[in-house]
Amino acid sequence: MKGLLLALVAMAAMVWSVAGHAAPLRWASDAEANVPFVFHDPADQSRLTGYEYEIAQAIGRRLGRPTRFVQNDWDGLIPGLQRGLYDMVIDGIEITPEHEQGVLFSRPYYMTTERITVRRGQRGLETLAALHGHVVGTLKDTTAERMLQADPSIRIRAYEEETNAYTDLKNGRLDAVLLDGTIALYYGSPDPDLKLVGAPIGQVAYGIAFARGDTALRDQVNAALDGMMRDGELHRILARWNLWTPAMAALTGDASTPAIVPEAWDHYRAATAPTAGWRARFDRYVGFLPLLLHGALLTFAVSACAMVLAVGLGLGLALMRRYGPRWLGALATLYVEIVRGTPLLIQILFIFYALPGIGLRLSPFVAGVLALGMNYAAYEAENYRAGLQSVARGQIEAAIALNMTHVQALRFVVVPQAVRMVIPVMTNDFISLLKDSSLVSVITLTELSQTYVRLSSTYYDYFGTGLLIGVAYLLLGLPFVRLARMAEARFHTGRQRSGHI
Amino acid sequence: MLRGISLEVARGELISIIGPSGCGKSTFLRCLNFLEIPDSGTVEIAGVTITRVGGRWSRQEEDAAHRLRAHVGMVFQSFNLFPHRTVLDNVMLAPVRVKRVPAEDARAEAEALLDKVGLSAMAARYPDTLSGGQQQRAAIARALAMRPDVMLYDEPTSALDPELAEEVLSVMRTLDNEGMTQLVVTHDMRFARAASDRVVFMDGGEIVEADDPDRLFVDPQDPRTRKFLRSVL
Numbered sequence: 001m002k003g004l005l006l007a008l009v010a011m012a013a014m015v016w017s018v019a020g021h022a023a024p025l026r027w028a029s030d031a032e033a034n035v036p037f038v039f040h041d042p043a044d045q046s047r048l049t050g051y052e053y054e055i056a057q058a059i060g061r062r063l064g065r066p067t068r069f070v071q072n073d074w075d076g077l078i079p080g081l082q083r084g085l086y087d088m089v090i091d092g093i094e095i096t097p098e099h100e101q102g103v104l105f106s107r108p109y110y111m112t113t114e115r116i117t118v119r120r121g122q123r124g125l126e127t128l129a130a131l132h133g134h135v136v137g138t139l140k141d142t143t144a145e146r147m148l149q150a151d152p153s154i155r156i157r158a159y160e161e162e163t164n165a166y167t168d169l170k171n172g173r174l175d176a177v178l179l180d181g182t183i184a185l186y187y188g189s190p191d192p193d194l195k196l197v198g199a200p201i202g203q204v205a206y207g208i209a210f211a212r213g214d215t216a217l218r219d220q221v222n223a224a225l226d227g228m229m230r231d232g233e234l235h236r237i238l239a240r241w242n243l244w245t246p247a248m249a250a251l252t253g254d255a256s257t258p259a260i261v262p263e264a265w266d267h268y269r270a271a272t273a274p275t276a277g278w279r280a281r282f283d284r285y286v287g288f289l290p291l292l293l294h295g296a297l298l299t300f301a302v303s304a305c306a307m308v309l310a311v312g313l314g315l316g317l318a319l320m321r322r323y324g325p326r327w328l329g330a331l332a333t334l335y336v337e338i339v340r341g342t343p344l345l346i347q348i349l350f351i352f353y354a355l356p357g358i359g360l361r362l363s364p365f366v367a368g369v370l371a372l373g374m375n376y377a378a379y380e381a382e383n384y385r386a387g388l389q390s391v392a393r394g395q396i397e398a399a400i401a402l403n404m405t406h407v408q409a410l411r412f413v414v415v416p417q418a419v420r421m422v423i424p425v426m427t428n429d430f431i432s433l434l435k436d437s438s439l440v441s442v443i444t445l446t447e448l449s450q451t452y453v454r455l456s457s458t459y460y461d462y463f464g465t466g467l468l469i470g471v472a473y474l475l476l477g478l479p480f481v482r483l484a485r486m487a488e489a490r491f492h493t494g495r496q497r498s499g500h501i
Numbered sequence: 502m503l504r505g506i507s508l509e510v511a512r513g514e515l516i517s518i519i520g521p522s523g524c525g526k527s528t529f530l531r532c533l534n535f536l537e538i539p540d541s542g543t544v545e546i547a548g549v550t551i552t553r554v555g556g557r558w559s560r561q562e563e564d565a566a567h568r569l570r571a572h573v574g575m576v577f578q579s580f581n582l583f584p585h586r587t588v589l590d591n592v593m594l595a596p597v598r599v600k601r602v603p604a605e606d607a608r609a610e611a612e613a614l615l616d617k618v619g620l621s622a623m624a625a626r627y628p629d630t631l632s633g634g635q636q637q638r639a640a641i642a643r644a645l646a647m648r649p650d651v652m653l654y655d656e657p658t659s660a661l662d663p664e665l666a667e668e669v670l671s672v673m674r675t676l677d678n679e680g681m682t683q684l685v686v687t688h689d690m691r692f693a694r695a696a697s698d699r700v701v702f703m704d705g706g707e708i709v710e711a712d713d714p715d716r717l718f719v720d721p722q723d724p725r726t727r728k729f730l731r732s733v734l
Contacts, residue, residue: 397536398640400580402595402647403570412598416585 004346020152024068025060028087029053031223032450033161033457035186035268036241038069042271043459045291051241051264052369053089055109058233062224072444077246079353080101080444081211083361088210088217092182095207096141104214105207106221109234110245112181113200114144115189119169125176134175137165143204144178163457169194177221180204182243191460192270197430203247229254240264248323272459285468295451296461297473300445302368303437307430314380315415321381322388323406332381339378345439347371368440376433384423387418420488427484431477447473503529503539503706504506512650515673517714520703521729526686529703530653533684534573535566547572547650572663575646578656580636582628582643585703588606588615592643607646614642618672634665641672652676658692668694669695690733694718696705 031048038050048069060067070086077089081103097104118125125131133153146155157174159165166187168174177188181200188194198499208225210218229232229252238244239258241264248498249255250391298330320332348371362370365471391414399409437448446454452469457463503525506656511518518526519641531537535551542554549569551562554672582591596602602610615624618638620631630637634699637657644652654673658666670692677696687693693700694714701711710717710726718734723729 057713202617392581394577394579394581395583396574398577398583399595400536401534401570401573401575401577402643403567403599404595405567412594417583500534 025063025065026068026070027056027088028070028072028077028080029091030074030077032454033163036182040454051237051243054237056090058228059221059224063220064225071446073442076442080211083173083356084352088208090208092206095205096097103209104212104218107208108205108207108226109225110206111251114147114178114195114202115184115199115200117177117183118163118182119195120193120195126202126206130263131176137168137174138176138179161457168184217237236260247390282338284349285464288468291451292468292472294445296476297447298445299437300476301449302440303434305369306372306376306433309369310376310380313377315384318379318384319495336378336381344375344436347375348439348443351363364445365442367443368445371438372433376429379429383422387421388414390421391417407425409484423484423487430480434477507710508708510682512682514698515677515683515696516699517697517709518686519693526703527655530655530686533653534570534575537617551706572649572650574649574651576640576655576657578645578659580640582636582640585643586624586630586715587627588620590638591639592646596646611646618642632702633666634659634668637669638672651682656686659687675715
């Protein structure tokens with residue numbers, strides 16, 4: 001569905017550019033749990049916001065190109081860039097020698113420092129040295145993580161989502177969190193249970209990432225950033241978000257202190273303030289429903305298409321293994337063993353990011369359906385094979401003696417009897433597929449579980465949104481359970497209505 | 502397993518094949534419609550001839566077997582009715598799917614055949630609700646629905662109590678009277694002696710003796726036949 005939409009947008013974009021207009025500047029970020037960089041406005045989940053979102057818009061304006069945002073999972077951002085899914089990535093990516101090996105960076109558009117956050121009652125953890133021997137959380141592959149690694153006595157917990165780090169700090173699983181000033185300001189400081197302590201540590205520079213070799217666009221964007229620093233637009237954006245720092249003043253040579261109201265910061269704090277009372281909470285959950293519905297629809301579409309593929313391919317594989325010539329059977333066995341023996345997550349990433357290397361470009365939706373369907377086909381194949389084996393050999397002999405071909409014997413005698421054996425197992429598989437479909441979130445599809453991540457991390461509300469999402473999954477699974485019951489009842493004895501041949 | 506077997510059967514004959522367990526009589530029967538593929542030898546039924554001289558079973562041979570099976574019906578010891586279909590559908594299935602007989606015609610013929618084997622009342626039932634004797638008679642009706650020239654029976658009554666076996670044997674006698682050519686692998690010596698036109702005694706993969714039942718049972722020529730008959734009679 002979303003894939004189709006993307007395709008339509010892409011086609012529209014092509015027509016647009018042919019007509020002589022500027023091609024859209026496609027930029028990517030991970031807008032899930034990504035305050036204050038790029039995120040969905042807590043007051044209106046359909047609206048993107050964030051200081052980097054505003055920077056991207058400003059760059060687009062200066063280049064005279066409309067911008068188009070592409071959502072991608074953090075781990076997929078750089079692979080997607082290399083794949084050509086979009087032109088650039090803005091997501092607080094630190095300019096480090098390691099990162100520079102994979103991508104081309106713009107000049108820094110933001111400078112910040114590392115900050116230590118602890119629980120309110122905690123004392124004596126104000127410096128990096130004081131963290132000696134403690135359990136400290138941070139994000140993986142960051143400057144902060146490398147700083148912590150310098151002291152081997154520190155037990156590091158490297159997270160993917162900053163919200164998880166701060167939640168674990170509150171829950172007492174961590175003694176401190178070391179993260180970028182931007183993140184600490186938005187996640188650590190507003191929380192009444194937490195406080196920022198000590199002086200700023202070190203320095204971090206964020207850059208916009210481009211595909212290696214795309215120096216033309218990099219130079220254009222650098223020029224745009226230069227302009228934004230000179231005429232104060234960057235200053236205004238950052239000040240609105242309460243993010244203007246002395247380091248930025250040093251970077252831009254802009255020592256002015258204009259009176260800019262941090263309205264974006266205020267808006268965010270107001271929207272995420274802990275809700276008091278049932279009524280406000282309920283209103284907030286009602287506001288989630290459109291997002292939930294969208295996520296549920298995508299989950300359902302991916303799962304249903306993948307199931308159809310899994311059943312068809314699985315039956316083919318099972319027949320190949322049981323009745324095909326030896327080489328075909330061996331091929332099917334190899335397929336089943338490889339697919340069952342490797343993680344589904346790897347398969348999804350491989351199909352989406354690696355296949356373009358051999359010229360096969362798939363939309364996220366198609367790639368997701370293909371990966372899930374091909375994976376479950378292996379399990380279905382084994383299931384069907386067991387079902388076929390359970391049909392007595394005498395049944396085929398009777399069919400052959402009645403002058404049926406092998407194909408007719410399978411179609412009219414063996415398969416209908418095998419079906420009743422496999423239906424209970426199939427029901428299980430399908431419900432489990434419905435849940436495994438959450439893995440397609442790694443290839444930019446915002447389905448149900450990704451919706452959960454987004455909502456819960458925005459509001460720090462894992463409990464209420466968790467229940468909501470759980471109910472949504474149950475409701476989705478229910479029709480399959482009922483369908484399977486009906487089928488089971490119908491095939492219980494493997495019987496078909498008389499006189500319908 | 503089988504060696505030097507040569508048997509000519511005239512139209513309308515009822516042949517009983519007897520012999521100790523493992524003597525190859527079932528294998529021989531299954532070679533006749535190529536459920537079992539012989540290494541070498543010739544099978545000719547109703548004008549279709551298949552000669553094997555070793556080697557892989559080829560596509561052409563499978564096609565020839567398909568033509569040959571059009572003339573041959575088979576009944577199994579374990580009935581092998583299709584459990585997911587009613588008795589009527591069991592009988593109709595092959596004519597409709599293999600011979601493309603219109604469903605109404607196939608139904609009429611199936612009902613007539615079920616009537617003939619005494620199962621009219623059972624047409625709408627599922628096989629597992631029938632007695633063994635009824636199931637085997639349904640299996641005979643199913644085979645007859647393809648209008649074979651020859652019927653093969655692989656121990657058709659071995660899984661049945663004597664009185665149920667009698668229901669099945671009486672159907673076979675009726676068919677014999679109507680001129681059906683039938684080959685029966687059986688342990689039922691009484692039936693073999695009373696109903697057969699000829700009895701074939703096999704042992705060790707060979708045909709030891711083939712003769713008129715009265716002569717074979719009363720005065721067997723070969724010591725192996727004598728020994729076998731002494732042990733079973």
